[in-house]
Amino acid sequence: xxxxxxxxxxxxxxxxxxxxxxxxAGKALGHEIAVFGDQSPEFxxxxxxxxxxxxxxxxxxxxxxxxxPDLPYLAQLLDGMPKERRVIIDCTGRFNETxxxxxxxxxxxxxxxxxxxxxxxxxxAVAKTILQPTLTPLxxxxxxxxxxxxxxxxxxxxxxxxxxxxxxxxxxxxxxxQYGMVYVGNNWQRWSQMRSxxxxxxxxxxxxxxxxxxxxxxxxxxxxxxxxxVEGIDTDAAMLQQMGVELNGNxxxxxxxxxxSRARFCPVIHRPLFNxxxxxxxxxxxxxxxxxxxxxxxxNQMIESIYGPAARLLAVGEDVAGHIQDILRRxxxxxxxxxxxxxxLADHHSFQRRFQELSAIFDx
Amino acid sequence: MRILFVMDQRVDxxxxxxxxxxxxxxxxxxxxxxxxxxxxxRFPTIRFSRDVGAxxxxxxxxxxxxxxxxxxxxxxxxxxxxxxxxAIVDADGMYNQIVSTDNxxxxxxxxHIRAEWLAHYRIVADKIFQPTFTPREPGVRKxxxxxxxxxxxxxxxxxxxxxxxxxxxxxxxxxWRQISRELLPAIERVRSQLGAIAFNGSWWDTIPxxxxxxxxxxxxxxxxxxxxxxxIQVKPSVSYTEVxxxxxxxxxxxxxxxxLFRELKILTSKYFEIFSADTTPLVMIDxxxxxxxxxxxxxxxxxxxxxxxxxxxVLSCPKKYRDIVEEVRRHxxxxxxxxxxxxxxxxxxxx
Numbered sequence: 001x002x003x004x005x006x007x008x009x010x011x012x013x014x015x016x017x018x019x020x021x022x023x024x025a026g027k028a029l030g031h032e033i034a035v036f037g038d039q040s041p042e043f044x045x046x047x048x049x050x051x052x053x054x055x056x057x058x059x060x061x062x063x064x065x066x067x068x069p070d071l072p073y074l075a076q077l078l079d080g081m082p083k084e085r086r087v088i089i090d091c092t093g094r095f096n097e098t099x100x101x102x103x104x105x106x107x108x109x110x111x112x113x114x115x116x117x118x119x120x121x122x123x124x125a126v127a128k129t130i131l132q133p134t135l136t137p138l139x140x141x142x143x144x145x146x147x148x149x150x151x152x153x154x155x156x157x158x159x160x161x162x163x164x165x166x167x168x169x170x171x172x173x174x175x176x177x178q179y180g181m182v183y184v185g186n187n188w189q190r191w192s193q194m195r196s197x198x199x200x201x202x203x204x205x206x207x208x209x210x211x212x213x214x215x216x217x218x219x220x221x222x223x224x225x226x227x228x229x230v231e232g233i234d235t236d237a238a239m240l241q242q243m244g245v246e247l248n249g250n251x252x253x254x255x256x257x258x259x260x261s262r263a264r265f266c267p268v269i270h271r272p273l274f275n276x277x278x279x280x281x282x283x284x285x286x287x288x289x290x291x292x293x294x295x296x297x298x299x300n301q302m303i304e305s306i307y308g309p310a311a312r313l314l315a316v317g318e319d320v321a322g323h324i325q326d327i328l329r330r331x332x333x334x335x336x337x338x339x340x341x342x343x344x345l346a347d348h349h350s351f352q353r354r355f356q357e358l359s360a361i362f363d364x
Numbered sequence: 365m366r367i368l369f370v371m372d373q374r375v376d377x378x379x380x381x382x383x384x385x386x387x388x389x390x391x392x393x394x395x396x397x398x399x400x401x402x403x404x405x406r407f408p409t410i411r412f413s414r415d416v417g418a419x420x421x422x423x424x425x426x427x428x429x430x431x432x433x434x435x436x437x438x439x440x441x442x443x444x445x446x447x448x449x450x451a452i453v454d455a456d457g458m459y460n461q462i463v464s465t466d467n468x469x470x471x472x473x474x475x476h477i478r479a480e481w482l483a484h485y486r487i488v489a490d491k492i493f494q495p496t497f498t499p500r501e502p503g504v505r506k507x508x509x510x511x512x513x514x515x516x517x518x519x520x521x522x523x524x525x526x527x528x529x530x531x532x533x534x535x536x537x538x539x540w541r542q543i544s545r546e547l548l549p550a551i552e553r554v555r556s557q558l559g560a561i562a563f564n565g566s567w568w569d570t571i572p573x574x575x576x577x578x579x580x581x582x583x584x585x586x587x588x589x590x591x592x593x594x595x596i597q598v599k600p601s602v603s604y605t606e607v608x609x610x611x612x613x614x615x616x617x618x619x620x621x622x623x624l625f626r627e628l629k630i631l632t633s634k635y636f637e638i639f640s641a642d643t644t645p646l647v648m649i650d651x652x653x654x655x656x657x658x659x660x661x662x663x664x665x666x667x668x669x670x671x672x673x674x675x676x677x678v679l680s681c682p683k684k685y686r687d688i689v690e691e692v693r694r695h696x697x698x699x700x701x702x703x704x705x706x707x708x709x710x711x712x713x714x715x
Contacts, residue, residue, distance in 0.1 A: 065434040068436060070484070071433070071438065071483070071488070072483045072484065074435045074438070074439070075442070112434075114434065114436055114437070116403055118436055118437060121439065122439065124437075125440035226573075325698075
């Protein structure tokens with residue numbers, strides 16, 4: 001297949017890692033993958049092309065309106081690729097009626113000036129096929145396609161046994177880890193969950209170790225959010241300072257796995273809207289590549305359906321401190337779950353598998 | 365004929381008042397005019413439609429942003445209405461060479477940004493209209509676009525009481541230099557002879573978040589302490605449905621225009637809207653331009669020299685100025701109603 005992805009790439013956010021993996025896996029499988037546009041010096045390993053007609057399908061990967069190209073390019077794209085061969089991957093559930101979950105929305109008129117109906121009309125006008133990275137799309141005219149995937153080759157450190165993994169993780173056969181817990185991601189609709197997690201950890205923070213949050217807006221609530229009255233980018237600088245939480249800037253997509261591997265724990269948190277819609281992200285899978293114990297803070301049903309049965313043990317549940325203390329007491333059991341989950345992900349969610357799924361969708 | 369406008373509609377800024385007037389005037393002269401979108405309670409006087417294909421022409425009303433003409437919105441319009449039936453009203457003079465006034469206000473900072481705009485325009489439409497008497501670029505057609513809506517006229521007997529001697533209803537967007545160099549020093553000189561003063565609108569006492577990042581800090585210059593010293597109240601912006609009423613609470617209303625617009629002689633909604641209020645409008649434009657728009661009586665309302673004395677004179681001789689304003693209104697009725705504007709727009713679209 002010759003696939004042309006259309007999206008605005010950003011080395012610190014959204015789908016860059018997933019698209020880079022499609023390029024890599026596609027090459028190995030004999031597919032040709034490129035991103036629409038002029039070659040970006042920032043992503044030399046990602047081929048770009050504006051030769052639209054050379055491709056079989058254009059796949060729009062949409063988070064925000066800016067993911068669509070600007071007009072002269074857009075016109076070129078629409079003229080060069082018939083609608084039947086244009087596909088949208090709706091990464092944030094825009095192609096739905098307006099949904100509010102806590103402070104989280106799928107339509108943010110205040111920020112992008114587009115009302116809910118425009119997302120539906122707009123997607124319908126651009127593409128024949130709308131895919132959403134969930135197993136359970138709400139609309140009959142959207143199809144589930146998880147899009148993001150797991151790359152077994154990206155696993156930071158491989159182990160033959162859970163015992164070996166647990167010993168290394170505990171610093172017995174490898175360097176002790178720099179952090180107790182890290183989180184890599186922007187503070188957009190994450191604070192309520194992060195706050196609960198930190199509060200729960202506070203009484204045992206000595207045994208967890210240093211905590212580090214990286215990404216945007218963990219240190220302050222942006223002025224524009226206050227001006228527009230946009231909730232969900234809250235933070236509590238005093239609480240973070242009092243807990244000694246280290247705040248760092250963004251981590252480039254190609255450094256995330258290694259960075260997370262510097263911590264014993266890494267939470268997997270999805271936006272409330274994503275939990276509601278069952279939407280997965282790059283981080284859903286990528287966290288399992290790092291040499292860390294994922295703390296799954298996701299709905300149980302989602303954990304089982306995406307990660308398989310072994311991952312049940314990795315679900316944090318209500319008693320966060322108890323869960324972490326149990327990991328510290330018997331890490332081998334948890335590493336056993338991680339190794340089994342990695343195997344499950346390799347079987348069910350590899351990028352090879354994603355290509356097969358895409359091919360089946362296109363065949364239909 | 366059916367005309368569909370597409371714009372970045374905001375309830376308290378831009379050209380939304382003119383949309384309301386186009387819908388009303390269109391009905392009066394037999395054209396169906398609507399704004400792209402869904403019925404919205406914030407815009408009770410505007411007819412909305414999403415049935416793009418049912419319209420003969422689509423007119424994009426473009427101000428100083430274009431990101432609202434997003435790829436989410438445009439493909440549907442492109443698919444249903446061919447380019448020859450699409451037009452742009454270039455309200456902020458973006459379809460020009462780079463124009464910079466006194467190294468302050470400008471349409472573009474960089475040539476490559478201008479090139480991107482023009483490329484965008486070429487895809488969107490093949491007709492470009494500008495609301496000025498003298499377009500500078502070949503291929504741009506003069507369409508004054510904004511007008512006077514007699515149906516909005518506030519009769520004195522229905523007018524709210526006068527709470528202010530002076531009102532300035534509008535946003536502090538490239539206005540501060542004129543306000544701080546001309547208006548405020550004049551007010552300072554005669555402040556003891558003036559009653560309450562208010563500025564209604566955004567950014568008179570704060571700079572919006574992100575202005576510095578966008579290199580637009582100078583567009584929002586302000587001095588809240590000076591305003592406080594002059595006892596000038598800063599009030600929030602008002603919805604277009606309330607603006608005539610609010611203006612009518614002032615004995616004098618002052619209209620300012622950004623320097624770029626004064627340079628390009630671009631008209632705005634405010635030129636005419638201010639004459640619908642029960643007030644004495646004073647316009648901070650040069651007298652020749654005031655005469656061109658408002659007729660000979662308009663010169664008397666141009667606020668450029670002797671500003672302090674003029675403010676005091678208007679407050680002390682209301683009858684004299686009421687007569688001048690009435691004469692201007694007669695001129696507007698003869699030359700600048702929205703019924704005229706609708707006909708002019710239709711003619712321009714059909715050319």
